[in-house]
Amino acid sequence: MPLDPETLGQLVGTVSRFVREQLIPLEHKVADDDAIPPSVVAAMREMGLFGLSIPEEYGGIGLSMAEEVQVAFELGQTSPAFRSLIGTNNGIGSQGIVIDGTDEQKRAYLPRLASGEIVGSFALTEPEAGSDAGSLRTTARRNGDHYVLNGTKRFITNAPHAGLFTVFARTGTQEEGARGVTAFLVEAGTPGITLGPLDKKMGQKGAHSCDVIFEDCRVPATAVLGGREGQGFKTAMKVLDRGRLHISAVCVGAAERLIRDSLAYSMERKQFGQPIAEFQLIQAMLADSRAEAYAARCMVLETARRKDAGTDVSTDAACCKMFASEMVGRVADRAVQIHGGAGYIADYGIERFYRDVRLFRIYEGTTQVQQLVIARNMIREAA
Template sequence: MKERLIPNEERVAEEDAIPPALIAEIRDMGLFGMSIPEEFGGLGLTMAEEVAAAFVLGQTSPVFRSLVGTNNGIGSQGIIIDGTPEQKATYLPKLASGEMIASFALTEPDAGSDAGSVRTSARRDGDHFVLNGTKRFITNAPHAHVFTVFARTDPATTNASGVSAFLVEAGTPGLSVGPHDRKMGQKGSHTSDVILQDVRVPADNIIGGSGRENQGFKTAMKVLDRGRLHISAVCVGAAERLIRDSLAYAMERKQFGEPIAGKQLVQAMLADSRAEAFAARCMIEETARRKDAGVNVSTDAACCKMYASEMVGRVADRAVQIHGGAGYMADYAVERFYRDVRLFRIYEGTTQIQQMVIARNMIRDAAA
């Protein structure tokens, strides 16, 4: 992170691409397979170990973490938990090595937080399904080798109960990828539309069993906790980087005859940021340990995602303020981080969705 990634942050942002040599190094370190079991060539990290790694990766541009994020998260965990032996043997070793990059195709033009309203259709045709629809804002889509595509297999339903998850390889006739989206931040991490036009997919490619329809969201729900904790840890890493940069600047920048770090109002911003980042780190470490122990942490994982993503937004705002006019200039990393971290409150479940999950679970547990 210190020797290879941070020195290349500005280059990646300017070129909107990660240099191939860096991708090769990331692949050689095994970072594409952190959460994939060792029997399939991955590192097999526990949840506690994975968040420890994410704390470090988060201290550089989120783009680098995004490159490996889907392979370690929603792109592989559904296969690990609910995939058939054939699916595991086919995809997991290649995902772990980085030979294949996974992409998770759920969001649509009219289906985001209300993910159960997907309109992409999957019509049965013998031992195949024919998929039609458009997916939007799909991370790593331009580079993906395999997509987890959510499509409605029961047209009579209007909610998640009629949705299935399919493994669709890039290059399948009828599958195409749109141009890169122009985003506020995270340059170098590419998203785009995924268009499916009469894409024929074997029924065996449904995650959860050969031809076993309408199980897609049950599989997706099983992998949410790990993804939420991973993203939360990345938020903490980013916050700690911002705090470090802000403290260094405040100790060097002089106003009124002394470093601004000596000013109490600047100290207050530094202290608030440090306390909030520490609180988030403690939440995540404890929840990860409990998950590894087999405890149901769904509510706590949602708390972590909600708090950590909101926290890093506040820390980024203070970092720009501490830097003053310099913080608004692209010469300093805080300007880029200010834009980059804004996405954390939106993807992998918005803050508002986390609030709904937390409150719903509280009410359910109180009524039990």
């Protein structure tokens, strides 16, 4: 059930203050330590941030899509590592269970995900399967009342902290492609699961990923998400619209933060006896960034509202993800340019954002995948 405007305003305001007063001051420390302080994690649990999109009946807040993106606008204003920790619990780590899980699976896992007791992780990508998810090589072979999983998953966000993995494995033949893929709910600590070393990434320090290796990992048949084989790829596709809109909103938030910092710096920094904000070429960069961020915000809000109304927004969600992620990359590049040498120095945090936002054009579907989705849907609709 949607929140009333006053309650939603209070929630967004609380998150905004939390970001401004507690998270932004910790950005450098998180980047240096490559870790989020336990006190911050505890505060996130207390605020209910792990359960933003999980239904109220399972202990979450149950935000609509339009409400969720407004919170994501605020979370995007700081280091993406903070949002990443709660992102899988609200997105791909929980929504498959919300949409397709059995009643038993929902009761078993959604309350724990909503409270932050466990962190969810979405184990889809493999060394030879990313955008081509239908070519998965991880296998799940039926053995009595169990399945035996074998394979390696790569770049799995939050895997080092996960209590629950949504694992996609092939129960059918390779020739069946996506139709032979099944999703499993596998608890961390199950014998046969090992984790690789932490990935050393270009950016987003404090947000951790690693390989997840399954070697004769036995899980009960009740671990099949939804209780049916061959539905895994369909489940993955169902959660994408929400995930893409959420990431788009985070991109908007990051862009707005960069614009605010760039404007403040340009009004203080003087050259030739005046603030550089008085120079028209600086103004052009500020104006271009503002216009593009505003366009992305409008796209995200409108598409979120239409999704809540029950409209199929697959094409528009892909448009949002493509535009917003590319937009924030351009805004970050201009922010470095406006800051000049200071933009290249770590003290100001601009170069960190420049590296952090680069990932947005890759996960939840690369820009090129979004282009294919958009174009193919256009052709299908026209035909």
